[in-house]
Amino acid sequence: MNQKVLPKTSVIVPVYNGEADVPDLIQCLKAQTYPVDQVEYLLVDNASCDRTSLLLQTAVQEAAALGIIFQYLRETENQSSYAARNAGIRAASGEILAFTDADCRPQSSWLDALIAPFTDSRIGVVAGEIVALPGKSLLEQHAERHQVLSQQHTLNHPFRPYGQTANLAIRRQVLEQVGLFRPYLTSGGDADMCWRIQQQSDWTLHFAPTAVVQHRHRSTLQEYQKQWHRYGRSNRYLHELHGVELMRELTQQEYFYRLSRWLVKEVPMNTIKAIARKSPPIDIISTPIGLFGAWARTTGQRQAKLPEKAKEIEWLQNVQGIGFNQPTQ
Numbered sequence: 070m071n072q073k074v075l076p077k078t079s080v081i082v083p084v085y086n087g088e089a090d091v092p093d094l095i096q097c098l099k100a101q102t103y104p105v106d107q108v109e110y111l112l113v114d115n116a117s118c119d120r121t122s123l124l125l126q127t128a129v130q131e132a133a134a135l136g137i138i139f140q141y142l143r144e145t146e147n148q149s150s151y152a153a154r155n156a157g158i159r160a161a162s163g164e165i166l167a168f169t170d171a172d173c174r175p176q177s178s179w180l181d182a183l184i185a186p187f188t189d190s191r192i193g194v195v196a197g198e199i200v201a202l203p204g205k206s207l208l209e210q211h212a213e214r215h216q217v218l219s220q221q222h223t224l225n226h227p228f229r230p231y232g233q234t235a236n237l238a239i240r241r242q243v244l245e246q247v248g249l250f251r252p253y254l255t256s257g258g259d260a261d262m263c264w265r266i267q268q269q270s271d272w273t274l275h276f277a278p279t280a281v282v283q284h285r286h287r288s289t290l291q292e293y294q295k296q297w298h299r300y301g302r303s304n305r306y307l308h309e310l311h312g313v314e315l316m317r318e319l320t321q322q323e324y325f326y327r328l329s330r331w332l333v334k335e336v337p338m339n340t341i342k343a344i345a346r347k348s349p350p351i352d353i354i355s356t357p358i359g360l361f362g363a364w365a366r367t368t369g370q371r372q373a374k375l376p377e378k379a380k381e382i383e384w385l386q387n388v389q390g391i392g393f394n395q396p397t398q
Contacts (some may be wrong), residue, residue, distance in 0.1 A: 079161030082113065082169055085117055086127065086222055087119075088121050101180045112125045115144050125141045148218075152253070165240060166238065166240075167238040172285040173236070173282040175281075175282045178279070186277055191272070193240050196220045196223075196224065197278070198281050205241065209352060210349070220276065227314075246269070248384050252381065257303035301367060310314055316367070
């Protein structure tokens, strides 16, 4: 891609209690090959209560010495990640708005590859690929084995394709047309955004497989349960917003059958394969891990109810706190 036509880009990263992730994230952003005079990095502290604020403000100062533009912002009124992204969007000056998360590690060529497709004037949204960071725990290995966060899953969604905000870029012009993220939505906002764009405009969505970020997967059962419970809530919210079919719940008999099949057939077979190095050892226990995730997702879907306020859409022209009363769908 010719550097003379590279669009000004704003990278927006919401961060909440991210002190463990911020140092590596900052190093990855500093290492981007995208021209420094064409990019700014907006780090939105979502009212963290750990050392995140100090780390981000220090990063701003250190980047300035290198000629890299980092901005520190703080969201205090609404702690959803989408509200934080909206705060970043409002402060951004770029023609293209790129998103990633604090627990992601963008490869050095990430931004170049993510922005390159925008030379096609029909493309309004670009999704890059998400791969796992190498993990040591069994849950991390399971997520890596099954490519849990790969965009290829969401881009093949039966309702409409969408890209996850861990690796997504959108033209500012698109957001001027369809609005920002729903700030009070706590899960599913990336799907909602991509679907609104496809429903309300002629902009196309493009997949850039070489625009790669690595993602840190959950390493404890509690984190894993929360993750899949949130996915279940997302199912419910998107069902209420867009009419998406809910995930079918497994019956007790189906859980029993799958666990019995795992014990009798899969454990011996996968153990032999693991010993022969024909498959990774994690395959031996993948079924119960997957069933635990399915149970957590079902529970989240069953318990969730979309708050009325979560239907609200903010708009880009709302810089001074006005303009919230646009029609929602």
